[in-house]
Amino acid sequence: MSGWNMWVPFAVPLAALFGLLVGSFLNVVIYRVPLMMEREWTLFAKTHLGQTPTAAELQPFNLIKPDSCCPQCQSPVRAWQNIPVISYLLLGGKCGSCKMPISKRYPLVELLTAALFALVAWQYGWSWLTLGGLVLTAMLVALAFIDADTQYLPDQITLPLLWLGLLFNWNGGMVSLQSAVAGAVAGYLSLWLLCWLYKLATGKIGMGGGDFKLLAALGAWLGIGALPVVVFLAALIGIFAAAAMRVGKGQQFAFGPSLAVAGWLVFAANQQVAAAIGWWLRASGF
Ligand SMILES: [Zn+2]
Structure with a gap:
């Protein structure tokens, strides 16, 4: 433990920063996992009933594929637009192409995860x-x-x-x-x-x-x-x-x-x- 003690003051900000990144990933999980389950059920039911799934239903859809895009104009989310919280502020809370408002929940989930991570690190150290x-x-x-x-x-x-x-x-x-x-x-x-x-x-x-x-x-x-x-x-x-x-x-x-x-x-x-x-x-x- 003693060797780690000098690093304890770094644990909280490090955990908060890590929390922002994890929160960004959790936004994808929260949005996609229910859709993935629905697609799985549809495919299962169709296969079971001997129906042919449509091409769209057979497209890969998981936490990585396809790339994130604006739900309105389908323009892809670029790397610099994917930085937790900062991108939301830089974009003024709107899609870079069509200006449709981005849900406030995205930055809020990132900030919440960062805060909770920081509290855990503060409580339990390294x-x-x-x-x-x-x-x-x-x-x-x-x-x-x-x-x-x-x-x-x-x-x-x-x-x-x-x-x-x-x-x-x-x-x-x-x-x-x-x-x-x-x-x-x-x-x-x-x-x-x-x-x-x-x-x-x-x-x-x-x-x-x-x-x-x-x-x-x-x-x-x-x-x-x-x-x-x-x-x-x-x-x-x-x-x-x-x-x-x-x-x-x-x-x-x-x-x-x-x-x-x-x-x-x-x-x-x-x-x-x-x-x-x-x-x-x-x-x-x-
Ligand atoms: Zn858009």
Whole structure:
């Protein structure tokens, strides 16, 4: 550790800079992964039904191909227009060719990722916890936005997040491997059970399978002991978010973003969250 100490002051700005670049990539993930899934389903269904896919449906479409272009005029995004945040400011928030406004969400996702990366590095310095935390953060940002957009948490992200959490705790990165495995199982089962009971009581489905997998992944990263706090925090955040967004009765509301925020808070502010909950329990007389 001591040899690395002199580098700790560099960890935060370096993480922020790296966060800008990763945020730029996450914008592609958030936009393309749902489209990639839709194309995959279409191809699967057509093949299954013996129909011939169209030439457009057979074109490669992944995180790299085709190159990014303006959705309105199809003019390609050039290298200098791909610099996180700076390009957005240089272009004045408009497409360089047709002047169509570019969504503010692109620079916001980049700035958010940079801020979250900086906070993780500030909390954990130059360590494995920071490295793991950056991976966790990036994947949670992608999941939160995809779920908010589409009400869907893709297996392509939740399942790798789960086994990356188990690997991270192989030698006790955050918690023991036993706690991580138990957390993954309990995370899945607890929401599954809740959903099943809710369905028995009301005849409605309150949550999606993606939520079970996301909580399983958070259990793998944070251990079984953190799960009650994650669920409690996520429920609080969800209630406030639904109220703020004026979600009506019977309207769909994505729970994934609340779970992602709660999981990230528990990871990044581990001791602080534990202290705050301890204080709250004492103050309320438990
Ligand atoms: Zn354009």
